[in-house]
Amino acid sequence: MNIKPFSPVAVDLSDNGFAPYPLEGKVESLLQQASPSDYQATGATRELYLDLSERIVRMAIDWVDEKGAVIDPVTGEEWKQTTPRFVSSAAVLIAYGRCTEYLETVCKSMAYCCKRLGNGQAKDMSPDFWTRELMTADMCLTGIADPEVQKAWRSDLSKLDCEKTYVFVDPTHGKKLHELHNWAIYASGGEALREMENLGPKDRPFLWGREYFDMYMGPQLDHMTEFGMYRDPGDPITYDITTRLQFTTPLAYGFESKLRETYVELQRRGCLTALLFSQADGFVPYGGRSSGFQFQEIILSAMFELEAQRYKTSNPKLAGAFKRQAHLSAMATQRWLTQMQPLRHIKNGFDPSLRHGIDGYGQYSVYTLLTSSFLGLAALYADDTIAEAPTPAELGGYALELTPAFNKVFAVTRGCYVEIDTVADFNHDATGIGRIHFAGSPFEMILSMPFTHHPKYVFAKGVKHTQQPIAIAPTWLAGDQRISLASFSEGQVTHTTTVHEQSPEKVRLTLDYKHDESHSAISETLTVLPDVVQIATQIKVAEKAADGVVYQIPVLVTDGMSRSKLILEDGKLVGEYRGHRWQITWDATLATATLGDDEFANRHAVCRLLKLDFGTRAVNLKIENLGHIK
Structure with missing residues (x-):
């Protein structure tokens, strides 16, 4: 699938209950300033994302057991979403000609995940997060994996009955839909990609794909602000940006929905807001749960690569600012990912075995491989023909x-x-x-x-x-x-x-x-x-x-x-x-x-x-x- 750049034109969302974007024109005005005297291009390309991801995947290959499950090196167990994140990370690298010697292992892990997701055995493993990862892997491994092996895992993915397997659902399609949050958006993003590959029963005996996306994403508009930001309970910054990346991914590949125009506009606003709150050194603000992990900056890298494509023709300065901030955010993680042994998935120097600073669910394997998963998306979204330009924070x-x-x-x-x-x-x-x-x-x-x-x-x-x-x-x-x-x-x-x-x-x-x-x-x-x-x-x-x-x-x-x-x-x-x-x-x-x-x-x-x-x-x-x- 190829990226289909979003329209740079603002859309009136008053019919959806949203006020005009409060910061309209602010970023563009800031970008009219003269560049700092010491401004230099980073020299980064897609290879930056691939290099960082490869470092993680080459470490994680040793965590894969004989079944294909990824075992956390600290807790000694398979942790929730870990294995699908390994699969998608490695699949992107293989698609770009890296880590090709791991193909057999990656396909084994992919088949393991798809079977468990399709037959419902993943119910207790946060399956709402799995589908987007597995669909990314399927896309990247097409034409590389053994066709019969791929056919088998695709058959398993087609059996996924969302409202029986996913955790945060409301099969009655009632009030509870409005009370769901980020898990529902992760699942919806995966279902949209599943629709695009037609990996579900044609007679639709259960809700899946586009119908699932429209049913579950409509109520999620309740949690969006006029700034284009997503409100998870407690307003954590992490869950604003990670959640928006999930619904943006299928839209970037051209997924059609009755909600498309609304979410594309909200993402336009949200990314302009995020460009303003990003730092010159690339860091994401603190705030709420899941804060301080490396994957946060990489979320910005992935989203901003898409935004750079949005403005490539209409506004090269803005496109360049998004492109540069994407690079700066990835570079911000290098101290912990490349200069420490073992690498750190959170921004401190404590040995990972001490688990210092992590949320109870933020285990080493699951958030290290979330970092590489998002690095994979950034690589897929990168257009290296777009030249960098100074960011608002640098100006x-x-x-x-x-x-x-x-x-x-x-x-x-x-x-x-x-x-x-x-x-x-x-x-x-x-x-x-x-x-x-x-x-x-x-x-x-x-x-x-x-x-x-x-x-x-x-x-x-x-x-x-x-x-x-x-x-x-x-x-x-x-x-x-x-x-x-x-x-x-x-x-x-x-x-x-x-x-x-x-x-x-x-x-x-x-x-x-x-x-x-x-x-x-x-x-x-x-x-x-x-x-x-x-x-x-x-x-x-x-x-x-x-x-x-x-x-x-x-x-x-x-x-x-x-x-x-x-x-x-x-x-x-x-x-x-x-x-x-x-x-x-x-x-x-x-x-x-x-x-x-x-x-x-x-x-x-x-x-x-x-x-x-x-x-x-x-x-x-x-x-x-x-x-x-x-």
Whole structure:
């Protein structure tokens, strides 16, 4: 199947209940700026995706047992969607002339998966995720696999009775359809591909293919926003992007549905939004479950390769920005995928056997092979005749707020990226500044995500989580009670965002929070420069200056492999990490500093807590990138 590029023309979705796209023209306007003086093409091509995927598949081949099942090297069991993801990853590589010596093993695993899916034995193995993987593999192995072997697995796929085998279904086609989420979209994407290959009973004794897609994807429009983003429960960023990739895949191959035009337009909007919240170094924002894994960036690579094709003729600058961001996002994973042994499926240096930072379902095999699966899609979608162009994050000069869904504020200059959670999901994050990244510096050096006090993810033995939510944020006294901005959850706090200035070299904005229960008003102004973030915070309780104002900043100790060096002086904390240096500065006559000994962790790093006690005074401090250590 060949890619059929989407139309670049905006579509009015008012009949579907969607307001006009709030960011229409914003990306295009940013792309009119002059390129940074140090801009250079990455030189990346489709081979980048294939190289990274091959590294994973050549490792995973040793996990395949005699039946064709892929056994997780950490847990010692076949984990849910793992084997189909191995099959699709390897099939793409074989289609491009790589790993051809694995063909027999891959076909064995493919046959194993298709038989189990067709006869219902995969019911307890998250089968909703299987079909898209297996259909991708079938497409790639056509003309390569033994025709009789392929005929047999195709026969098995044709027997798949969706509403008996898939888990998240509603055979009554009633109210419950509107309560389903990402699993239903994964299944629908697979069913659309199955329809395109006519792999189902012609008399349609059960719902499958196009009929399944239309039945299940219609109610999913309830979960889409006017920004083109998908809302899974809790608004996790990961499940916005991964879910959209699933329904986009069959549409990109030309799948026809009564919902096609609507979803193609929502994906247009969603990818423009994602281009704005992507970093110059390629990373995806934190937020919610399944955060911090390598596959997140590769989702962007795959989606953005398709978007580059959308604009190839009509808007070469926009096509080039999507193309470049696709490359940058894949390159962002290289430190963990190519420079660590064994490679890491999540962005930390802990040995994978310790499972640090993973959700209970995010096992090493299943999310490593999801990375290679999405790398395969990126390779299939890549058009290397499209030239790169600077991305919005590289050009800088904008603030972006996502509200009321996702509750995020981003501030981006040439060289600096700040992400703020205005109302956090306490199973994973905390309210306040949760990420400050300086381009070219290590991912976790300043802060990549906040810290929750009751995490839903795993910690390495001996590593502790914090006892209270922590972000880069203030605490203060209201009477005899200590209040923390990081602890504010939905329903407890309201806020407004005011953007004062937006230019490539400077973004300045103010967040005004109100906490009625404690009669607190917090006004925090951020001035984001290429190498400096200035923070000025004023807090009032019952209209008077708050007492006991303490500003808290987590300070990196280790990512599980590398360690930082920290030096606390009057009015300054200097850190050194992986050949880079940064500092936090404040007026020592206005604040007393304490660097705690206790260590606490998030998915990416172990930290200590710097506390700056300003008393009743306003907070003023700077976080500064000092660059490479010379």
